[in-house]
Amino acid sequence: MGRKLLTEHVNVEGIETFEVYRKHGGYRAVEKALKTMTPEEVVDEVKKSGLRGRGGAGFPTGMKWSFLAKPEGVPRYLVCNADESEPGTFKDRYLMSKLPHLLIEGMIAGSYALGARTSYIYIRGELLYVLRILEKAIAEAYAAGFLGENILGSGYSLDLYVHPGAGAYICGEETALLESLEGKRGNPRNKPPFPAVQGLYARPTVVNNVESIASVVPILNDGGDEYAKLGVGKSTGTKLFSACGHLNKPGIYELELGLPVEEFIYSDEYCGGIWKGRELKAVVAGGSSVPILPKELILKTAAGENRLMTYESLSDGGFVTGTMLGSGGFIAMDETTCIVKNTWNFSRFYHHESCGQCSPCREGTGWLEKVLHRLEHGHGSMHDIDLVVSVAKQIEGNTICPLGEAAAWPVAAAVRHFRDEFEWHVKHPKEATQPGAVYRGAGVLV
Amino acid sequence: MxxxxxxxxxxxxxxxxxxxxxxxxxxxxxxxxxxxxxxxxxxxxxxxxxxxxxxxxxxxxxxxxxxxxxxxxxxxxxxxxxxxxxxxxxxxxxxxxxxxMLLINHPLDCPVCDQAGECDLQNFAFEHGVSTTRYEEERRTFEKIDIGPYVQLHMTRCILCYRCVYTADQLTDGRVHGVLGRGDASEIGTYIENIIDNDFSGNVIDVCPVGALTDKTWRFKQRVWFTKPMNAHRECSHEKCNGHVTLWYKGKDVLRVTARKDEYGEVKEWICNECRFDKKETADWIIEGPAHVDRSSVVSQGHYELPVINPQVIADLPESTVRDLQQNPPLKLGGFNG
The missing domain is CATH 3.10.20.740 (Ubiquitin-like (UB roll))
Structure with missing residues (x-):
């Protein structure tokens, strides 16, 4: 197995407590940053590391930090986006519940780099037990002098708060998160202005994913250049993947970016192949929002090269033959999976989670779900298959926030790659609606 | 610049x-x-x-x-x-x-809707839409709720533009209505059943682009294109209201009072509920003249407004028309937007 930077000590007994974490090299990054580095130098290290946002979009973290407006006498904020709710993604929950101090350490270093005096961790409402773990860890960090006034005698002070959401997927969108954190309805804001200029309480704000912030700790410990040596090309470092679905060994894997997808799925070191000796049918590589790919395209690119677990390789071929790395929610589906049902299920989720603010998403997500429901339950027509593609196209790119795209992409991709399966549902409604019936290509029935 | x-x-x-x-x-x-x-x-x-x-x-x-x-x-x-x-x-x-998308859950009840004729969605659909729909499923409907004596809420018609929410926020001290729920189940409502009761509550009717919020004192009285808008004003005692309104006449009766709107349907001066709901006699008002309504608007179908012809800008008027205009000059009442 490759090198682990985040989860190296995850199985150490009591690592969630301050003492054990400290004994295993914890808070070295904060000491190093506060005692020997200026905030600009911390930002530079993160820039050098090539770290890309781990929440899904993959925007370079160092660059995001350098965009932060810094007007005189105006407070700035660092907000950690711990509202992880994408179906298939559960890496942040794992990281926070096992290694709460890693996130806190990253928050301190990040806040120092950005000049934030107060920072927030906005956590998903359902993760109440993680919230308690974090609050306990924060109390320990205060007691040890790593939070509060004049940290380590450096003159830098920081207060850190954890704030739970109320259970809305949309609050994982950064501006909806900020609205919710301000105590308002979690509707995404119109951009511009961007959070880097007017974020929380209309102050300059950086919103980062849990894993991005945690990754700052190894970057500061080993140096940005060392971190950048890991990985391939512009996909540097390690990343957590939450593998789930029909795998022999689902779970959280920390991988050095660049591992071939085939090795990740089939190697005993990682997922150990598809369960019950079945065949792989399709993979959703980065959480439910990214396009689904059939087996042939997830293992090899259209050009016949090995598909790697990197931002670039997974998106090779655009949306025609590629997908996205996304948030690392790796969902594998075996040959018994009905793609139509799965697509309907995803679109039911987006229908439920649309905030209802802008018209294409509010009306379109519901429409998609209803038509897919019809197709799945044997009442669809050939026309409906084109209809879902057309509706997805009407939503995509025309909404306030990316939830519109997240709802449209999986539907468009499912029809793109599995059109024959949709058509089979229309042509053979009786067979298709039998329990457990699955299309296996060329009219072969189970 | x-x-x-x-x-x-x-x-x-x-x-x-x-x-x-x-x-x-x-x-x-x-x-x-x-x-x-x-x-x-x-x-x-x-x-x-x-x-x-x-x-x-x-x-x-x-x-x-x-x-x-x-x-x-x-x-x-x-x-x-x-x-x-x-x-x-x-x-x-x-x-x-x-x-x-907007018409998926908006009922096509224009024939019984008071907004018909001055509805932004109607205009929008007429200008930019297609005349068929591909939507076959059941449409969203809501239970009727009562939000007070003056304003009628038809949630089924709402397109969730949030204008009425901003109006209540920016005009009044305590907003009691807002958007509840999420996605296509979101609705304008008062939590928990409450009536909207303040001096400026009537303005939500004017800002509503569709017929979701209508004037209870005007409901089902008349189609808007059979009425004639006249600009008028009165001395209003309310400190925030200057009493500049449009009266909507049918014959000699004032059926409705609204704030004055510009060509994009935007209210320039908010009016109070007293002016809007309680002053429905011509004697209450000083009449300024016909309000300008766009030629393309269905409200103009009544042809109540005298043609505004300015010979200086129309160069090639026939001589007979110029002579005619000199003998019978068009009435200069109100003008554009009063």
Whole structure:
């Protein structure tokens, strides 16, 4: 197995407590940053590391930090986006519940780099037990002098708060998160202005994913250049993947970016192949929002090269033959999976989670779900298959926030790659609606 | 100042102006439709996506096109920006899609809706939509709730533009209604059943682009195109109201009082409930003259307004007409927007 930077000590007994974490090299990054580095130098290290946002979009973290407006006498904020709710993604929950101090350490270093005096961790409402773990860890960090006034005698002070959401997927969108954190309805804001200029309480704000912030700790410990040596090309470092679905060994894997997808799925070191000796049918590589790919395209690119677990390789071929790395929610589906049902299920989720603010998403997500429901339950027509593609196209790119795209992409991709399966549902409604019936290509029935 | 090219027309506007307002400066057919943006309401806009336009060049400094269509009502102009609205097939196509989306859950009950004839969605669908629908499933409906003696809420017609929410926020002290629920189940409501009771509550009727909020004192009295709008004013004792209104006449009866609106349906001066609901006699008002209504509006079908002809701008008038005008000059009443 490759090198682990985040989860190296995850199985150490009591690592969630301050003492054990400290004994295993914890808070070295904060000491190093506060005692020997200026905030600009911390930002530079993160820039050098090539770290890309781990929440899904993959925007370079160092660059995001350098965009932060810094007007005189105006407070700035660092907000950690711990509202992880994408179906298939559960890496942040794992990281926070096992290694709460890693996130806190990253928050301190990040806040120092950005000049934030107060920072927030906005956590998903359902993760109440993680919230308690974090609050306990924060109390320990205060007691040890790593939070509060004049940290380590450096003159830098920081207060850190954890704030739970109320259970809305949309609050994982950064501006909806900020609205919710301000105590308002979690509707995404119109951009511009961007959070880097007017974020929380209309102050300059950086919103980062849990894993991005945690990754700052190894970057500061080993140096940005060392971190950048890991990985391939512009996909540097390690990343957590939450593998789930029909795998022999689902779970959280920390991988050095660049591992071939085939090795990740089939190697005993990682997922150990598809369960019950079945065949792989399709993979959703980065959480439910990214396009689904059939087996042939997830293992090899259209050009016949090995598909790697990197931002670039997974998106090779655009949306025609590629997908996205996304948030690392790796969902594998075996040959018994009905793609139509799965697509309907995803679109039911987006229908439920649309905030209802802008018209294409509010009306379109519901429409998609209803038509897919019809197709799945044997009442669809050939026309409906084109209809879902057309509706997805009407939503995509025309909404306030990316939830519109997240709802449209999986539907468009499912029809793109599995059109024959949709058509089979229309042509053979009786067979298709039998329990457990699955299309296996060329009219072969189970 | 920033100079932009909108549909091939150059216009110069102050920095920070939105694309929509730059287009309104040009006026006429190039102006994008707006269902949720409302100039007097801070924070409004960006929601309905009706005003999406294509930015073919971001600015003189960075002439790259913007990757997605942008909402013209909230996007500020940059010097050298090139915007395509009616000249872009993509924009027109997307707008068709927006009409379709908005009409999914909006009932086509125009024949019994008091807003018909002055409805933004009706105009929008007429101008940009298609006459068929591809939606076959059940449509969203709501239980009727009572929000007070003056304002009728028809939630089923609501397109969730949030204008009434901003109005209540910015005009009154305690907003009691808002958006409840999420997605296509969101609704305007008062939590828990409450009546909207303040001196300016009637203004939510004027800002509503559809017939979701209508005037209870005017319900089912008359189709709007059978009435004649007259601008009028009175000395209003309310400190925030200056009593400048439009009276809607049928014969000698004042059926309805509204605030005065400009050509984009935007209220310039808010009026109080006393002026709106309690003063329905001609004797209460000082009449200024007919309110201007656009020729293309169905409200103009009554042809109540005398033609406004200005020989100085129309060069080639026949001599007989010029002579006729000199002998019988058109009445100069009110003029545009009073």
């Amino acid at each position: 920033a100079k932009i090219t909108f549909d091939g027309i150059e216009v110069e506007v102050p920095d920070g102006t939105t694309i929509l307002n730059a287009a309104r400066k040009i006026g006429g057919g190039v102006v994008p439709p707006a269902m949720c943006y409302y100039t007097p309401l801070k924070g409004s806009g960006g929601k309905c996506r009706a005003c999406l336009v294509r930015v073919a060049a971001g600015s003189a400094k960075d002439p790259r096109p913007m990757p997605k269509l942008v909402a013209s009502c909230i996007t500020p102009v940059q010097d050298g920006m090139v915007v395509e609205n009616t000249t872009s097939p993509q924009v027109l196509d997307v707008r068709k899609g927006i009409v379709e």
